[in-house]
Amino acid sequence: MATIRQLIDQVETRLDNENKNVNVAKVWMFHVVNQPPHLIYMMMDEELDVTLEKQFLEGIETYFDGKPIQYIKGVENFFGRDFKVNESVLIPRYETEELVEQILYRIDDYFEDYKEIDLCDVGTGSGAIAITLALEEARLKVQATDISKDALVVAKENALQLGADISFYQGDMLAPLQGKKFDIFVSNPPYIPQDQTIESVVKDNEPHVALFGGEDGLYFYRKIFQDVKSILNDRALLAFEMGFDQRELMEQAVKTYFDDEFEIIKDINGKDRMLFIYYHLK
Numbered sequence: 017m018a019t020i021r022q023l024i025d026q027v028e029t030r031l032d033n034e035n036k037n038v039n040v041a042k043v044w045m046f047h048v049v050n051q052p053p054h055l056i057y058m059m060m061d062e063e064l065d066v067t068l069e070k071q072f073l074e075g076i077e078t079y080f081d082g083k084p085i086q087y088i089k090g091v092e093n094f095f096g097r098d099f100k101v102n103e104s105v106l107i108p109r110y111e112t113e114e115l116v117e118q119i120l121y122r123i124d125d126y127f128e129d130y131k132e133i134d135l136c137d138v139g140t141g142s143g144a145i146a147i148t149l150a151l152e153e154a155r156l157k158v159q160a161t162d163i164s165k166d167a168l169v170v171a172k173e174n175a176l177q178l179g180a181d182i183s184f185y186q187g188d189m190l191a192p193l194q195g196k197k198f199d200i201f202v203s204n205p206p207y208i209p210q211d212q213t214i215e216s217v218v219k220d221n222e223p224h225v226a227l228f229g230g231e232d233g234l235y236f237y238r239k240i241f242q243d244v245k246s247i248l249n250d251r252a253l254l255a256f257e258m259g260f261d262q263r264e265l266m267e268q269a270v271k272t273y274f275d276d277e278f279e280i281i282k283d284i285n286g287k288d289r290m291l292f293i294y295y296h297l298k
C-alpha cells in the first residue's frame with residue numbers, strides 16, 4: 017500500500033519525464049479521493065484504499081495512452097459549475113467562459129428593460145453555454161439544439177443536475193428552431209479548418225462533428241448568417257465563438273449577410289475569439 021503523497025510523487029515524476037502536465041497527478045487524485053483539496057493536504061501521509069489506488073493508477077494509464085483527463089474524470093468545471101463530459105461532447109474551454117461573460121454584459125447593455133429574453137444556443141454540446149446563461153440570468157428563456165443525440169443526452173443530464181430549465185431539440189443547425197423567434201442567438205460552432213493540424217489529444221479524442229468547420233472553418237457561420245434572420249426578433253444580439261485566425265474572413269462573411277454593426281473581440285490571450293452582431297440594436 018502506498019500513501020497519497022507517494023502515489024502523487026511517483027506519477028508526477030513520470031509526467032515530468034514524459035513532458036506532460038504534472039498537475040494532472042493532483043487533479044486526478046483529488047477526483048479519485050473526492051474530498052476538497054484542503055482536506056487532502058491533511059491526508060497526504062495516509063495510505064490510499066487499494067480500490068482507489070487501482071482506480072488512480074488505471075486512470076493515469078489511460079491518460080498516458082492519450083485520453084484527456086477531463087474525459088477520464090468525466091467532468092469539467094465551467095463558470096464555477098461541474099459539467100458531465102464524455103467523448104460525445106467537446107470539453108468546455110476557458111475561452112468559452114469569456115463568451116458567456118461577454119454575453120451577460122451585453123444583456124445588461126441592450127436588454128435591460130426586458131422581462132423575458134428568448135435565447136437559443138445552436139450546437140450546445142455539453143450544454144455549458146446554455147445552462148450557464150440560464151442559471152446566471154433568470155430572465156432568459158433558453159432553447160438549445162444539437163445534431164448529435166448523444167450530446168443531447170449529456171446536455172440534458174447537466175441541465176437536470178444543475179437545475180437549469182432548458183428546452184432541448186435535436187436537429188441540424190437552425191432546423192429545429194423554425195417558427196420561433198429569439199432576442200439572442202448564440203453558437204460556438206465547429207470552426208477549425210478541415211486541414212489545420214491540431215493537437216493529437218484533441219483530434220484523437222474530441223468529436224470531429226464539434227471541431228471541423230469545412231475548408232476555411234467558416235462553413236457553419238455562413239449557413240447561420242444566411243438563415244438566421246427568420247428566427248430573430250426585430251432587435252437581436254448574435255454571439256459566436258470563433259477561431260483566432262479568422263478575423264478577415266469573418267468580417268467579409270458578416271458584411272455579405274448583414275448591414276448591422278458588429279465587433280470581433282479578443283480573449284484573455286489576446287486572440288480574436290468572439291463575434292457579436294448587433295442586429296438592429298445600435
Ligand code: GLN
Binds near residue numbers: 204206218226227228
Ligand atoms: N476551441 C476548440 C479548439 O481549439 C475548437 C472549438 C470549436 O471548433 N468550436 O480545440
